[in-house]
Amino acid sequence: MLSTLIELQRLKSLDRTGWVLRGLAPGTESVASHSFGVAVTAMLLADHMIAQGVEIDIARTLRLALVHDWAEARIGDMPRTATHYFGAEVRRQAELAAFADMVQGTGVGEMIYRDLFEDYEQRASLEARLVKAADTIDLLVQVLALERAGNKGLDEFWEIAEKPNFQLEGVSHEIVTNMLRELLSARAQIRSEYK
Numbered sequence: 001m002l003s004t005l006i007e008l009q010r011l012k013s014l015d016r017t018g019w020v021l022r023g024l025a026p027g028t029e030s031v032a033s034h035s036f037g038v039a040v041t042a043m044l045l046a047d048h049m050i051a052q053g054v055e056i057d058i059a060r061t062l063r064l065a066l067v068h069d070w071a072e073a074r075i076g077d078m079p080r081t082a083t084h085y086f087g088a089e090v091r092r093q094a095e096l097a098a099f100a101d102m103v104q105g106t107g108v109g110e111m112i113y114r115d116l117f118e119d120y121e122q123r124a125s126l127e128a129r130l131v132k133a134a135d136t137i138d139l140l141v142q143v144l145a146l147e148r149a150g151n152k153g154l155d156e157f158w159e160i161a162e163k164p165n166f167q168l169e170g171v172s173h174e175i176v177t178n179m180l181r182e183l184l185s186a187r188a189q190i191r192s193e194y195k
Contacts, residue, residue, distance in 0.1 A: 037138035039065035074098035
């Protein structure tokens, strides 16, 4: 367990590559900061869903949010453009292998962690699909904060908000869609202020 914890410390200082590739200063956001944002977003979304009668396992949701980027401690934060060059399957296999190696020997939780990671990758459960939505929402909240601070050239990140496909239905879909609408509205307000 200790070796895994030590390895995960890397995520606290590992910069999110998307920001670096766009010329933003080192330290703009770490992978660990992003994981925190995903966990908080997933928790808030799940609470709204529960309030509207959706059955969702919050503990599983938070565990998925926490482990979803662990593999990056070994292979780095590959931007979306990397998938274009390596292919989605090669990237997925690398992440699965890195994750499996990281949790090997953690004891009682090893299979649980691997199952969580595979669930997230396959979006097999409602919880995994919700965490993927939270992953995107946290990204867009960060983009919004960067744009509010005057950064430009981040338009491409907003494309996912236009036609998201998180495979959510009913109330879950409505809650996530409303959150994306709020983000787009907040961005429109910023853009109108800069004109």
